[in-house]
Amino acid sequence: xxxxxxxxxxxxxxxxxxxxxxxxxxxxxxxxxxxxxxxxxxxxxxxxxxxxxxxxxxxxxxxxxxxxxxxxxxxxxxxxxxxxxxxxxxxxxxxxxxxxxxxxxxxxxxxxxxxxxxxxxxxxxxxxxxxxxxxxxxxxxxxxxxxxxxxxxxxxxxxxxxxxxxxxxxxxxxxxxxxxxxxxxxxxxxxxxxxxxxxxxxxxxxxxxxxxxxxxxxxxxxxxxxxxxxxxxxxxxxxxxxxxxxxxxxxxxxxxxxxxxxxxxxxxxxxxxxxxxxxxxxxxxxxxxxxxxxxxxxxxxxxxxxxxxxxxxxxxxxxxxxxxxxxxxxxxxxxxxxxxxxxxxxxxxxxxxxxxxxxxxxxxxxxxxxxxxxxxxxxxxxxxxxxxxxxxxxxxxxxxxxxxxxxxxxxxxxxxxxxxxxxxxx
Amino acid sequence: xxxxxxxxxxxxxxxxxxxxxxxxxxxxxxxxxxxxxxxxxxxxxxxxxxxxxxxxxxxxxxxxxxxxxxxxxxxxxxxxxxxxxxxxxxxxxxxxxxxxxxxxxxxxxxxxxxxxxxxxxxxxxxxxxxxxxxxxxxxxxxxxxxxxxxxxxxxxxxxxxxxxxxxxxxxxxxxxxxxxxxxxxxxxxxxxxxxxxxxxxxxxxxxxxxxxxxxxxxxxxxxxxxxxxxxxxxxxxxxxxxxxxxxxxxxxxxxxxxxxxxxxxxxxxxxxxxxxxxxxxxxxxxxxxxxxxxxxxxxxxxxxxxxxxxxxxxxxxxxxxxxxxxxxxxxxxxxxxxxxxxxxxxxxxxxxxxxxxxxxxxxxxxxxxxxxxxxxxxxxxxxxxxxxxxxxxxxxxxxxxxxxxxxxxxxxxxxxxxxxxxxxxx
Numbered sequence: 001x002x003x004x005x006x007x008x009x010x011x012x013x014x015x016x017x018x019x020x021x022x023x024x025x026x027x028x029x030x031x032x033x034x035x036x037x038x039x040x041x042x043x044x045x046x047x048x049x050x051x052x053x054x055x056x057x058x059x060x061x062x063x064x065x066x067x068x069x070x071x072x073x074x075x076x077x078x079x080x081x082x083x084x085x086x087x088x089x090x091x092x093x094x095x096x097x098x099x100x101x102x103x104x105x106x107x108x109x110x111x112x113x114x115x116x117x118x119x120x121x122x123x124x125x126x127x128x129x130x131x132x133x134x135x136x137x138x139x140x141x142x143x144x145x146x147x148x149x150x151x152x153x154x155x156x157x158x159x160x161x162x163x164x165x166x167x168x169x170x171x172x173x174x175x176x177x178x179x180x181x182x183x184x185x186x187x188x189x190x191x192x193x194x195x196x197x198x199x200x201x202x203x204x205x206x207x208x209x210x211x212x213x214x215x216x217x218x219x220x221x222x223x224x225x226x227x228x229x230x231x232x233x234x235x236x237x238x239x240x241x242x243x244x245x246x247x248x249x250x251x252x253x254x255x256x257x258x259x260x261x262x263x264x265x266x267x268x269x270x271x272x273x274x275x276x277x278x279x280x281x282x283x284x285x286x287x288x289x290x291x292x293x294x295x296x297x298x299x300x301x302x303x304x305x306x307x308x309x310x311x312x313x314x315x316x317x318x319x320x321x322x323x324x325x326x327x328x329x330x331x332x333x334x335x336x337x338x339x340x341x342x343x344x345x346x347x348x349x350x351x352x353x354x355x356x357x358x359x360x361x362x363x364x365x366x367x368x369x370x371x372x373x374x375x376x377x378x379x380x381x382x383x384x385x386x387x388x389x390x391x392x393x394x395x396x397x398x399x400x401x402x403x404x405x406x407x408x409x410x411x412x413x414x415x416x417x418x419x420x421x422x423x424x425x426x
Numbered sequence: 427x428x429x430x431x432x433x434x435x436x437x438x439x440x441x442x443x444x445x446x447x448x449x450x451x452x453x454x455x456x457x458x459x460x461x462x463x464x465x466x467x468x469x470x471x472x473x474x475x476x477x478x479x480x481x482x483x484x485x486x487x488x489x490x491x492x493x494x495x496x497x498x499x500x501x502x503x504x505x506x507x508x509x510x511x512x513x514x515x516x517x518x519x520x521x522x523x524x525x526x527x528x529x530x531x532x533x534x535x536x537x538x539x540x541x542x543x544x545x546x547x548x549x550x551x552x553x554x555x556x557x558x559x560x561x562x563x564x565x566x567x568x569x570x571x572x573x574x575x576x577x578x579x580x581x582x583x584x585x586x587x588x589x590x591x592x593x594x595x596x597x598x599x600x601x602x603x604x605x606x607x608x609x610x611x612x613x614x615x616x617x618x619x620x621x622x623x624x625x626x627x628x629x630x631x632x633x634x635x636x637x638x639x640x641x642x643x644x645x646x647x648x649x650x651x652x653x654x655x656x657x658x659x660x661x662x663x664x665x666x667x668x669x670x671x672x673x674x675x676x677x678x679x680x681x682x683x684x685x686x687x688x689x690x691x692x693x694x695x696x697x698x699x700x701x702x703x704x705x706x707x708x709x710x711x712x713x714x715x716x717x718x719x720x721x722x723x724x725x726x727x728x729x730x731x732x733x734x735x736x737x738x739x740x741x742x743x744x745x746x747x748x749x750x751x752x753x754x755x756x757x758x759x760x761x762x763x764x765x766x767x768x769x770x771x772x773x774x775x776x777x778x779x780x781x782x783x784x785x786x787x788x789x790x791x792x793x794x795x796x797x798x799x800x801x802x803x804x805x806x807x808x809x810x811x812x813x814x815x816x817x818x819x820x821x822x823x824x825x826x827x828x829x830x831x832x833x834x835x836x837x838x839x840x841x842x843x844x845x846x847x848x849x850x851x852x
Contacts, residue, residue: 016753020776099798105787107797114809115779195809214637216810237832244834327442349827350446353541361531361830370835371533371826372525372847383540383621383823384642384811397809400797401775404787406663408670412796421798 004186008116008143008193010173015115015141017171023090029136029168034082036164037075037129040156044070047152048125055149063251070125070153078129081375085137088374091392092139098424102417105404111396113139115195118187120209122201123147128154131198132161132175134375138395141171143187143194145178147201155179188213198378203305218394220381222305223253223333225363228260228322228348230339235269237360238338239276244362245336247280251307253379254334254356254366258302258312260322266315277311287314302329319344323351330354332381334366334388355381355388430612434542434569434619436599441541441567443597449516455562455594460508462590463501463555466582470496473578474551481575489677496551496579504555507801511563514800517818518565524850528843531830537822539565541621544613546635548627549573554580557624558587558601560801564821569613569620571604573627581605614639624804629731644820646807648731649679649759651789654686654748654774656765661695663786664764665702670788671762673706677733679805680760680782680792684728684738686748692741703737713740728755745770749777756780758807760792760814781807781814 037044048070055065097109117140121127128146135142146154158177165174178187187194191214199209203222210217227245229238245256261270274294277284284296290313291298299312302325316322319337326335336358337348349357356366366389368376373391380386386394411417463470474496481491523535543566547553554572561568572580584603591600604613613620617640625635629648636643653671655664671682687696700720703710710722716739717724725738728751742748745763752761762784763774775783782792792815794802799817806812812820837843 012753016749016777016779019779020773101791101796101798105791109814112776211640216642216808218810234832240832241834244836248834248836248839323442327438345829347446349825350538351442353442353445354825356826356828358827359829361828361833362835364835365527365531365828365830365833366826370527370838370845372527372845372849382642384644387823388535388826397813399775399780400782400792400814401785402782402787402791403771403785404791406660406666407787407791408667408674409788409790409796410670410674413674419796419798423798 004178004183005190007173007176008190011116011141011143011176012193014171014173015113018139018141018174019092019113019115021139021169025169026090026136026139027086029165029170030082030086030133032164032168033129033133033136033161034079036160037079037157040160041072041075044075044153044156044160047156050152051150058149060149064123064149067122067124068149068153074126078126081130082133085133085375088137088392091137091396095426096398098426100420100422100424101402102407102420105402105407108401109398110401111398114395114397116141116143116193117395118143118145118194118197118215120145120184120197120199120201121147123149125150125153125157127200128157129161130375132158134377134392134395135175136165136170138392140395141174143176143178145184145187148181151179185212188215191215200378216385218380218382218386218390219378220253220331220333222331223255223379224258224303224305224329224331225254225256225333226258226260226322226326226330226335227256227363228316228319228326228335228337229262229265229269229273230319230322230337230341230344231262231264232341232344233262233265233269233338234340235272238269239273241336241338241360241362242273243276243280245364246277246282246311247309248362248364250309252364253305254363255307256311256336256363257304257306258314258329260314260316260325262322263315263317274313281309283310285310285312289315303331305331319348323348327351327353332383333379334358334363336361336363355379430604430609431616433599433602434616437542437567437569437602438619440597440599441539444565444567444600445518445539445541447565447595451595452516452562452565453512455591455596456508456512456559458590458594459559459562459587460505462586463505463583466586467501470501470579470582470586473582476578477576486575490549490575493548493550494575494579500552504552507556508559511559511801514563514818517563517822521852522824524852526846526848526850527828528833528846531828531833534827535824536827537824540821540823542567542569542619543821544569544571544620544623544641546571546610546623546625546627547573549575551576551579551583553626554583555587556801558584560803560818560821561601562591562596564818566821567600569602569604571610571613574607577605611638614641617641626804642811644806644808644812644816645804646679646757646759648757649681649805650684650729650731650755650757651680651682651759652684652686652748652752652756652761653682653789654742654745654752654761654763655688655691655695655699656745656748656763656767656770657688657690658767658770659688659691659695659764660766661698664695665699667762667764667786667788668699669702669706671790672703672708672737673735674788674790676735678790679731680789681733682737682762682789683730683732684740684755686740686742686751688748689741689743700739707735709736711736711738715741729757731757745774749774753777753779758809759805760784760789762787762789781805
């Protein structure tokens with residue numbers, strides 16, 4: 001603990017220097033990281049081979065091994081990711097408010113880095129590169145704790161990236177790799193030095209993090225996403241979107257888990273809908289009506305994330321019942337309505353309390369890359385700070401700058417002077 | 427606990443309806459509240475008399491009794507506050523991002539209320555009215571727990587305001603008054619229903635709140651604010667600003683507690699500075715040099731908020747040492763530099779990690795009303811969500827709305843379609 005405490009103190013100091021770096025140094029650091037990664041290819045690949053051998057010995061599933069693998073394709077991907085990050089606007093130093101409080105007393109609100117960020121991520125070495133790059137661009141110091149299966153690869157990557165950054169002018173201690181699982185619990189206690197934790201991983205893991213730290217957490221535990229098919233839905237749209245939302249990629253947080261069907265569609269749309277899902281290989285669970293009518297298993301828990309070719313189907317009376325079901329059983333992540341009625345769509349979007357509310361399209365769109373943010377830090381279900389898919393702007397805060405010329409408050413308090421409060425367009 | 431739990435469930439449902447209200451209904455509710463308060467004057471004043479009698483019996487300090495008193499002046503103040511709130515722009519429903527992901531697939535980011543807010547505030551009945559009004563304007567449901575000394579006044583106010591709101595179209599359960607101190611601990615556990623806690627009050631109380639809830643907290647524990655007087659300060663500016671920052675009103679969080687003086691000013695500015703403070707009735711504590719030279723008591727703890735006619739004075743080598751002292755001992759609230767050197771000022775503003783950083787003016791300016799926000803929810807020292815003086819925008823979040831026409835992600839994944847990501851000016 002005390003060692004981590006000392007490292008955190010250094011990281012905190014580094015964060016102040018990170019906050020003062022201009023875009024040129026940050027972009028130079030990013031370019032340096034990209035070329036250093038390409039130069040250190042062999043070293044990275046041989047460390048990765050050790051991780052892969054261990055993973056195979058341990059009998060890891062094929063998809064996990066695929067994510068763990070760091071090869072030429074992956075390195076090219078992360079390098080092109082870094083290049084596009086260089087091209088993005090600097091999220092720091094943007095003026096977002098400008099008010100003259102009085103003659104010569106000028107207030108501005110300016111974006112600044114958050115400070116020190118702790119990221120806990122799955123066994124995917126490319127995630128380490130992405131997160132480190134995002135932290136450079138946004139001027140934050142960072143603690144990284146990757147999945148233990150990738151430990152050898154991560155050690156090499158962290159060392160290469162840290163050095164390449166420092167050579168370009170980043171301060172010592174801007175990047176810190178944690179290698180022991182026990183260090184996660186220690187990190188969660190460092191609220192004096194760490195401003196934000198971003199946990200990625202399983203539902204239960206993220207919940208553990210959220211419940212065991214006083215540090216703010218950006219992320220989401222589960223993604224129980226809904227698609228409601230309204231009485232006034234276009235049936236062809238509904239079928240097409242529903243299939244995509246459920247089956248296009250099942251193991252992700254923005255896949256639809258529950259379909260809510262307006263009861264007026266019971267004898268028209270519903271039978272074809274159930275058939276279409278079944279034909280696509282989806283196992284359907286239903287409410288008491290749906291399960292008994294179609295001979296399906298009944299749903300016992302509506303707040304349930306399958307992450308598999310399975311889904312729940314429920315009949316609802318109207319959009320109000322759909323909204324109420326979603327707000328009660330959903331996770332505030334992403335929910336969609338299929339309807340041709342604009343008023344119903346508006347009602348749904350206003351009342352559903354989720355980070356993304358969609359009309360006539362697939363819940364799978366709710367993602368930082370698809371939303372055009374260039375980079376995604378994660379998807380947040382909290383309503384405090386960043387919400388929904390979070391890009392670089394989730395890694396910045398702001399501060400107020402007030403510049404005067406010997407101004408004091410006394411004359412404004414005794415009424416001899418009055419504020420002008422002239423708000424300027426940005 | 428279980429009763430509060432049930433009330434919180436109702437408040438959560440009410441919050442969805444609050445989120446759907448147009449500006450007209452919210453402004454009508456505010457107008458209704460204002461006139462209901464004026465009509466219920468006698469009832470409010472007589473409840474307040476009971477509180478005042480109890481307070482006098484209990485021997486409360488005069489300033490506390492002054493804050494507790496609710497008379498014609500106070501009611502006129504809160505009513506004019508409500509009227510100016512009606513005139514402010516609705517913070518909900520603002521479009522803050524607009525991107526065409528592809529033809530006919532339109533993404534917008536729209537501000538929305540946070541949901542349910544819990545506010546714990548001092549024994550000041552006018553605070554109840556202000557907070558309730560801010561929650562109406564921002565469309566949030568609210569739990570209110572005021573200081574116990576104001577309980578009779580608060581009960582009447584809450585009942586009048588709640589009813590007046592409901593008559594104008596707000597949902598039942600939008601406002602809930604807690605009357606028992608034990609209910610605070612219960613409220614802190616309701617993370618399923620409450621999105622944000624705003625505690626106002628003493629340092630230790632706010633710290634207790636922050637450490638005992640998983641709900642996000644907006645606020646600040648202490649305000650250890652600094653004014654650094656640089657080698658290139660204008661001495662007259664420094665004296666004038668320092669006096670205002672320390673003495674204009676001592677019991678507030680944005681009063682300066684520590685002065686940092688550049689060592690080059692030891693034999694020029696320093697003696698006059700110490701004299702000026704003493705003559706104004708300020709008890710000065712110093713570092714070892716200052717205390718021994720001027721015969722003062724030595725400071726033992728630099729992270730100290732006097733909230734009195736007392737201050738600490740320290741000699742620092744340069745702006746770097748000042749920055750480092752502030753980041754180490756400050757509370758991230760408000761810090762000022764006095765200098766004529768623009769580069770030094772810029773360095774200070776960039777490196778000092780506080781919600782407000784000021785140049786050549788008094789720390790006492792750091793306040794939502796003075797910043798021109800119209801209303802202040804509180805001052806936040808966290809860097810997550812709202813920071814610094816927080817106006818209505820601290821009571822809103824946002825959601826993403828995506829409207830398509832049967833769009834699915836599959837063609838974008840298999841490469842048959844590409845995103846256009848056309849960003850529109852707001």
